[in-house]
Amino acid sequence: xxxxxxxxxxxxxxxxxxxxxxxxxxxxxxxxxxxxxxxxxxxxxxxxxxxxxxxxxxxxxxxxxxxxxxxxxxxxxxxxxxxxxxxxxxxxxxxxxxxxxxxxxxxxxxxxxxxxxxxxxxxxxxxxxxxxxxxxxxxxxxxxxxxxxxxxxxxxxxxxxxxxxxxxxxxxxxxxxxxxxxxxxxxxxxxxxxxxxxxxxxxxxxxxxxxxxxxxxxxxxxxxxxxxxxxxxxxxxxxxxxxxxxxxxxxxxxxxxxxxxxxxxxxxxxxxxxxxxxxxxxxxxxxxxxxxxxxxxxxxxxxxxxxxxxxxxxxxxxxxxxxxxxxxxxxxxxxxxxxxxxxxxxxxxxxxxxxxxxxxxxxxxxxxxxxxxxxxxxxxxxxxxxxxxxxxxxxxxxxxxxxxxxxxxxxxxxxxxxxxxxx
Numbered sequence: 001x002x003x004x005x006x007x008x009x010x011x012x013x014x015x016x017x018x019x020x021x022x023x024x025x026x027x028x029x030x031x032x033x034x035x036x037x038x039x040x041x042x043x044x045x046x047x048x049x050x051x052x053x054x055x056x057x058x059x060x061x062x063x064x065x066x067x068x069x070x071x072x073x074x075x076x077x078x079x080x081x082x083x084x085x086x087x088x089x090x091x092x093x094x095x096x097x098x099x100x101x102x103x104x105x106x107x108x109x110x111x112x113x114x115x116x117x118x119x120x121x122x123x124x125x126x127x128x129x130x131x132x133x134x135x136x137x138x139x140x141x142x143x144x145x146x147x148x149x150x151x152x153x154x155x156x157x158x159x160x161x162x163x164x165x166x167x168x169x170x171x172x173x174x175x176x177x178x179x180x181x182x183x184x185x186x187x188x189x190x191x192x193x194x195x196x197x198x199x200x201x202x203x204x205x206x207x208x209x210x211x212x213x214x215x216x217x218x219x220x221x222x223x224x225x226x227x228x229x230x231x232x233x234x235x236x237x238x239x240x241x242x243x244x245x246x247x248x249x250x251x252x253x254x255x256x257x258x259x260x261x262x263x264x265x266x267x268x269x270x271x272x273x274x275x276x277x278x279x280x281x282x283x284x285x286x287x288x289x290x291x292x293x294x295x296x297x298x299x300x301x302x303x304x305x306x307x308x309x310x311x312x313x314x315x316x317x318x319x320x321x322x323x324x325x326x327x328x329x330x331x332x333x334x335x336x337x338x339x340x341x342x343x344x345x346x347x348x349x350x351x352x353x354x355x356x357x358x359x360x361x362x363x364x365x366x367x368x369x370x371x372x373x374x375x376x377x378x379x380x381x382x383x384x385x386x387x388x389x390x391x392x393x394x395x396x397x398x399x400x401x402x403x404x405x406x407x408x409x410x411x412x413x414x415x416x417x418x419x420x421x422x423x
Contacts, residue, residue, distance in 0.1 A: 044385045067305060067306050098156060145167070151167070158377075167245065170244065171240070172246070175235050177201065178311075199409055203218070204302070234401075235401060238368035239370040242357045341376055342375075345364070374389055400421070
């Protein structure tokens with residue numbers, strides 16, 4: 001009698017393979033989802049540490065950090081940190097929002113490179129400087145900075161963010177309050193209220209040296225006690241996939257001479273200790289009433305590494321009918337979609353993972369965005385971190401940005417934030 005050999009039939013093998021394929025199809029999304037949850041949690045930890053660093057800055061320095069600040073002056077000449085090209089030009093050391101909080105982010109050595117006058121923060125064309133490919137799509141903004149002053153630090157990077165930057169990688173932005181570019185004809189007048197204690201947390205601590213008709217203003221010292229709406233209701237940091245490097249003050253490029261043929265961070269010989277107005281905004285005459293309204297180079301820092309609120313409201317028509325206007329007489333405007341959380345531009349090129357920040361769109365892209373699903377991580381002044389969904393009302397958006405809502409310049413100052421953010 002013929003015995004059959006034990007084994008599997010072709011049909012049985014196909015059934016087993018099919019089952020394995022189905023199980024893999026079910027498991028892979030779950031694994032990817034778990035990975036994203038882990039990345040989002042790491043991002044929340046990063047931004048929480050940024051918020052705690054800002055609180056420590058306030059405890060130590062007596063004020064919350066600003067978004068642009070002068071950290072000293074390099075007189076030019078020998079760079080003790082560069083063995084191969086030790087000479088660097090004289091320059092004012094002006095840094096962005098991330099520099100003031102470095103000591104509380106385990107980056108003391110980088111902070112000392114900014115604050116010790118022995119060291120330069122730019123190194124024009126030297127081997128030890130950031131290359132000309134630093135920030136794609138921004139006219140090489142950030143190029144020419146010293147590598148030791150502009151490293152990529154993990155604390156500034158969300159693991160979910162598809163980072164395009166080569167140096168100074170950054171996924172986070174500061175609450176810089178009211179956008180002062182509300183209308184080309186009123187930009188000058190708007191910059192002053194944008195710096196008040198009621199309208200935001202981040203202010204400009206340095207604006208250079210302007211003529212007697214200075215129209216850019218530094219902000220006041222803001223402490224935790226000034227957050228009258230409550231520390232748990234006042235945001236300090238959020239995410240933005242299009243944020244510029246953490247060290248960069250606006251669209252500064254140390255390699256490229258601007259209108260006056262003076263590199264942005266290199267002072268002229270008649271004013272060796274500070275930047276002049278022309279060096280900050282080449283070609284702009286601050287004495288004229290029709291001065292260009294875009295912030296030039298350095299003062300774009302409010303938008304390149306910050307988020308702002310605009311003079312917009314979901315019920316703008318009712319506010320107009322009640323005669324409500326801005327400090328300069330501008331009527332409330334409808335809320336632009338691009339100004340919302342995860343707001344995007346028009347067409348395929350406006351996708352948040354495609355569009356790149358530049359001097360022409362930085363105003364609109366100064367809003368929270370993230371690679372997470374339907375929201376962003378936000379750090380508040382009480383040390384808490386919340387995941388804020390992209391569907392929140394714009395009045396809630398304005399409320400978490402204004403330390404004193406009823407004293408602020410938001411269109412509807414009577415709005416009170418209670419439990420709209422959820423758990």
